[in-house]
Amino acid sequence: MEYKNIIIKIEDSIAFLIISRPKALNALNSDVLSELECALYDLENNNDVKCIIITGDGDKAFVAGADIKEMLGMDAIAAAAFAKKGHRIIRFIRKMQKPVIAAVNGYALGGGFELALACDIIYASENAKLGFPEVTLGIMPGFGGTQNLVRVCGEKVANELIFTGKMISAVRAKELNVVCEVLKDKDSLMEKALETAKKIAFNSPKGVAFAKNAILTGVNMNLSEALDYESTLFGLLFNTEDQKEGMSAFVEKRKAEFKGK
Numbered sequence: 001m002e003y004k005n006i007i008i009k010i011e012d013s014i015a016f017l018i019i020s021r022p023k024a025l026n027a028l029n030s031d032v033l034s035e036l037e038c039a040l041y042d043l044e045n046n047n048d049v050k051c052i053i054i055t056g057d058g059d060k061a062f063v064a065g066a067d068i069k070e071m072l073g074m075d076a077i078a079a080a081a082f083a084k085k086g087h088r089i090i091r092f093i094r095k096m097q098k099p100v101i102a103a104v105n106g107y108a109l110g111g112g113f114e115l116a117l118a119c120d121i122i123y124a125s126e127n128a129k130l131g132f133p134e135v136t137l138g139i140m141p142g143f144g145g146t147q148n149l150v151r152v153c154g155e156k157v158a159n160e161l162i163f164t165g166k167m168i169s170a171v172r173a174k175e176l177n178v179v180c181e182v183l184k185d186k187d188s189l190m191e192k193a194l195e196t197a198k199k200i201a202f203n204s205p206k207g208v209a210f211a212k213n214a215i216l217t218g219v220n221m222n223l224s225e226a227l228d229y230e231s232t233l234f235g236l237l238f239n240t241e242d243q244k245e246g247m248s249a250f251v252e253k254r255k256a257e258f259k260g261k
């Protein structure tokens with residue numbers, strides 16, 4: 001697929017997926033969603049990629065939401081299909097074996113905040129503003145916001161943010177455990193995201209993928225079932241080359257070279 005609204009760069013096993021629709025502050029229309037879906041699928045299946053960083057082009061916005069101009073003309077069926085298209089992407093990110101880092105610069109509103117929330121790690125620059133303005137538009141969050149925010153911050157905080165539509169700063173988002181770290185500007189934001197991605201890329205892809213699966217699947221189980229699930233995945237890792245390599249390297253006092261097999 002030829003991309004018109006996103007840019008993909010792959011360097012040293014790290015993929016940068018840059019949403020680039022500057023005239024609309026990187027807002028997500030149907031075309032951007034199709035491109036995102038296709039690109040994420042390709043990156044998941046690209047053996048040269050171990051970690052993905054999603055960011056927005058320019059300094060002003062990560063993503064200023066779903067495209068309001070496109071949504072204006074939608075009927076109920078089209079709007080539900082649009083939400084499902086967004087859901088396919090956020091579900092896919094959660095199911096991907098490869099970790100996805102959101103580097104949030106500027107506005108992350110509505111669908112943009114929802115995209116960031118679907119990622120495994122979020123870093124934000126000091127100029128980031130995050131929020132769900134949907135109720136100011138006569139709608140509600142539709143790309144998973146009502147479900148994912150409550151799971152990260154709890155019901156009361158999710159209620160306050162979603163019912164008021166207010167924007168919060170990166171510092172407040174860190175206090176609410178939405179953001180892992182706040183960086184001074186876009187350069188330091190991208191440096192931090194890259195540093196983390198490189199650390200992840202150095203580790204066992206199988207170990208990282210199984211841990212991601214255990215965390216995301218287990219959180220929706222009761223603790224006893226989740227521990228059973230963890231022990232099953234832990235056991236399965238002992239069938240992998242990564243486990244043999246990682247433990248042999250430790251015993252032989254050398255650096256492990258993981259193949260993700």
Ligand code: CAA
Pocket residue numbers: 023024025027064065066067068069086107109110111112114133134137140141142143145
């Ligand atoms: N959809 C479509 N176009 C958008 C957009 C969006 N979400 N956000 C910004 N743009 C466009 C503007 O219309 C404007 O285009 P024109 O120059 O053609 O008028 C351009 O981007 C620049 O925007 P502004 O002039 O408004 O920039 P600003 O600096 O004055 O304001 C802003 C920035 C506060 C982010 C403001 O643009 C804004 O409030 N945007 C809308 C944010 C929003 O409501 N997002 C939620 C959308 S609904 C949603 O996402 C539903 C869901 O859950 C799936």
